[in-house]
Each structure stands twice: as C-alpha cells, then as structure tokens.
Amino acid sequence: MHDLMNDLATTVATEFFLRLDNENKENIQKDMLEKYRHMSFVREQYVAYKKFQTFERAKSLRTLLATSVGEETPGWYFYLSNKILSDLVPKLPLLRVLCLSGFQITEITRFHWLFETLEIAKLKDFKNLNEKISIEGLEKVQNAIHAHEANLSQKRLSELELVWNDEQYDSRNVILEKEVLNELRPHDEKLIQFEIRSYGGLEFPSWVGDPSFLNLKHVSISGCKRCTSLPPLAQLPSLKELYIKGLYGVEVVNFELFVTGRTFPSLEILSFSNMRGWKKWFGVVFPRLQRLEIEDCPNLVEAKLVAMPSLKVLEINDCPSLVQLSVEALTSLNVLVLDKCDSGVLRRLVEVASTVIKLEIRRISELNDVVWRGVIELLGAVEELRIEYCKEIRYMVKSDADAKRGGG
Numbered sequence: 088m089h090d091l092m093n094d095l096a097t098t099v100a101t102e103f104f105l106r107l108d109n110e111n112k113e114n115i116q117k118d119m120l121e122k123y124r125h126m127s128f129v130r131e132q133y134v135a136y137k138k139f140q141t142f143e144r145a146k147s148l149r150t151l152l153a154t155s156v157g158e159e160t161p162g163w164y165f166y167l168s169n170k171i172l173s174d175l176v177p178k179l180p181l182l183r184v185l186c187l188s189g190f191q192i193t194e195i196t197r198f199h200w201l202f203e204t205l206e207i208a209k210l211k212d213f214k215n216l217n218e219k220i221s222i223e224g225l226e227k228v229q230n231a232i233h234a235h236e237a238n239l240s241q242k243r244l245s246e247l248e249l250v251w252n253d254e255q256y257d258s259r260n261v262i263l264e265k266e267v268l269n270e271l272r273p274h275d276e277k278l279i280q281f282e283i284r285s286y287g288g289l290e291f292p293s294w295v296g297d298p299s300f301l302n303l304k305h306v307s308i309s310g311c312k313r314c315t316s317l318p319p320l321a322q323l324p325s326l327k328e329l330y331i332k333g334l335y336g337v338e339v340v341n342f343e344l345f346v347t348g349r350t351f352p353s354l355e356i357l358s359f360s361n362m363r364g365w366k367k368w369f370g371v372v373f374p375r376l377q378r379l380e381i382e383d384c385p386n387l388v389e390a391k392l393v394a395m396p397s398l399k400v401l402e403i404n405d406c407p408s409l410v411q412l413s414v415e416a417l418t419s420l421n422v423l424v425l426d427k428c429d430s431g432v433l434r435r436l437v438e439v440a441s442t443v444i445k446l447e448i449r450r451i452s453e454l455n456d457v458v459w460r461g462v463i464e465l466l467g468a469v470e471e472l473r474i475e476y477c478k479e480i481r482y483m484v485k486s487d488a489d490a491k492r493g494g495g
Contacts, residue, residue: 124181125150130189132163136170143178151179152186165190221248222271226259226287231266243277251285253310259287261313268292275300285310289336291318298322304353309333317342321350321371328356337362341369351376359384370394370413381406392417401436403428407452414439421445430454437465445471455479 121144128138130153142148167190176182220242228234239247249271251264265288272294273281279302283295288311296318304325308318309332320329321342340359342350350371357373358380359365365384370391377397381387382404389411392401397419403409404426412435420440425433426449433451437443446469448454459480466472474480 120144121146123148125152127152127154129153130155130165132165134165134167134171134190136168136174139171139175143175145179147181148179149181151182153189155189167191218244219246220244221250223250224252225249225267226251226255226264228263228267231263231270234267234270237271239271239273241274243274245277246280247273247278248282249284249286251287253285256287256312261288264288265290265292269294276302278303280305282307283309283311285312287311287313289313289315291316293319296320296323298324301325304328306330307332312336323351323353325353326351327353329354330356330358331360331362332358333361334365335363338364339367339369340365341367342371349374356380358382362387373398380404384409389413400424401440403432406432412436416440418442423447426450428452430458434458434462437462441465442468444468447473448477449475451477453479456481 120142123145124147126142126145126148128134128151167187176185225234249268264286268283268286268288269292272292275297278300281300281303284307291314300323302325303323305328306320306323306326307330309330312333312335314334315336315338317331317334317337317340319342320326351373352375354373354376356378357376358378360380360382362384363386365387367388368390370393372394374394375397376395378400379392379395379398380402381390382402384406385408387406387409390409390413392412392414394415395417398417399419400422401417401420402424404424407427407429409432410429412432414435417436417440420443422445423436423440423443424447425436426447428451430451430453433448433454437446443466446466454477456479459482474483
C-alpha cells in the first residue's frame, strides 16, 4: 500500500515539479515547460545561461531552487550567469520563491525586483550583490521590518532604483511608506545613481540627501505627488545631475533651509518638470551649474536665479504665471529657450545675458512690437534666432518697421 501511495504521489508531483540535473536536462520537452510550477536544479561551480534559456517558456513557475548533492568541498565558490537574473527571472511572472543560496553574485546589469513575484526580505540572501538593482512594487510591502530585512545598508550598490505604483494614492499609508523608505537606505560608500519614483509619503527620511553619500552623482525624484518638500540635497558633494518631476505638493523650493555650508558644489544639470503646486523658488548658489530646465510649472509665480556664473543653457517652458523673476548677471549663458512664458521674463533675461548666441521663443504672451524692439536691442551676440507662435510681432527687426513706415 505504501509503494502504491508513493507511486501515486510521484505521478501527481511530476505534473507540476521538475528537478533539473545533468542527466535529464537533455530530455526535457520544451512544450511541457509551461505546466511546471516548481523547479530545482543542482548547484554547479559554473552555471551558464544556456542551461536555463528554454525556461523562458515556464510561465507558470512559482518556485526556483538551487540544491546540492552530497557534501560540497569546503572553500569552493559557485558562480551564476548574470543573464539568469537580468534576462530570465523578469520573464517568469508568477515566480514567488527564488533561492540561489551559495552562489557568488557580484554583478548584475540591472536586476528588477518585482513584488508581484518576490518578497523584499529575500534580498538578504544576495550577500554579494554589489552593483545595480531596481525594486518595484514597494506599495505592496505591509511592514517596514521586511524592508529592513533586505539589508540594503550592507550592499555596496552603485545604482539603486526604488519604485512604487503610481496609483491609488488615497488608499496608501503615508506613514508606512516613509518607514519602508527609511529602512531601504543603501550603503553610502559606492552609490553613484539613485532614483525614487511614485513614493507616497509626505516627506523624505533624513538619509535621502545625506552628505555621507560622497560619490552620489545622479539623483532623480519623480511622481512623489504627496511630498510637500524636497529632501536636503544641497550638500551632496559629488552631485552632478538632479531631476525633480511630478511633486505636486511642493509649493516652495528653498534648499537653504537645510544648508550650513557651501551649496551644490558639483551640480551641472538641474531640471524641474510637472510641478503643479510649485509657487516660489528661493535660489541658492550654484557655482558649477551649466544647464537649468524649468518645465510645466503652471503656478510658479516667483523665482530667484542668483549666483549661476557657469550657466550655459536655460530653458523655461510652460510657466505662464511666472512674473516675478529676480536674476543676476548670467555671464556664461549661450542658449536661451522660452516657451509659453510672459514677455517680462524674456525682457528680464536678455538684460542680464549679453552672451546669448542662440535664442528660441514660442508662445510668449504680450510680446508685441514695442516689447520686441527693446529685446532685440540687447541681442548683439545672437547668431541663431527662432520665433514661433508669437503673433503680436509684426516686424522681426527694427529696419523692417522703418522700411514699412518709409514705404507708406
């Protein structure tokens, strides 16, 4: 009777379970892979991607386990192809459990960790994960302890991307999301690039912008619609590029609130876009800033562009409410692009930017011949000029107007 039950269990199990080893890997039927829910494979010293390439068809796979046979030789290291994590795992939509214990995983081109498939606490098993990682679906984390167990503070990552779903903000727990983000602080030694998307908290934990991240060069914060302030980023010593997008709750940008010394010592590119609630910007010193972009900020009324001695490119697009612009001399500015702005902004900028050689303007309100005449008198260095949808301008240059009057 026992043998009969064992045979029956084995028969049923084989409908859902596959053990991949050196003996049977050549006999696996590709068209049968879609039925398997659980799979194990024998850990070898070198596991190549080719061994698993056909398993892209295993769309029903829930479990993938590395196992051993007998006693392993002490001191041996086991290596797994990076492509298994970067190419294969993301193609297994139902995967719930992934166990690769014992492998030396040192480099991943980009590993997307999806919470639809895997638990964040499993990251602790990747003790040698030292390069790039993207964690998506963070809104599904129900307890900050699970984020803590990921142990990111011990992983010397160079790139980290943290992503929440951009939906159902009303039902999200703002306190929990801040606690989760607080527990996902990476090691500060090697981090170069950091991105946060659709975080649902009201503010950022203190580690975001901590000057101890000495090598952090690229920061992107987007879709964090509930945040009412920016993190203290001004004292990151190596920060070169900063992109802020879709923070609807921020009304005032004032980096100086968090600064005790020199601000943005290395920043070269600064971009604000889709900031619906933004009303005022109190500028700080940007000693090396070369490019500034302000786009789709419909309620921005007041801005202070001060201390930007290295600025070469300035773009202000879709900021129709901007009427109070304080700006110091822009002695290095070469390119000026304005779209859907007030004519006062154009006039104020050309007054302090005599070095502009390329000017593009579109949909500038109240830009008539009188205002334009005052502008062109200040454009002595311009070599390239482009004007679109400025219908109140009848004469491009003063000589055209004079010729019109003379001919009349």
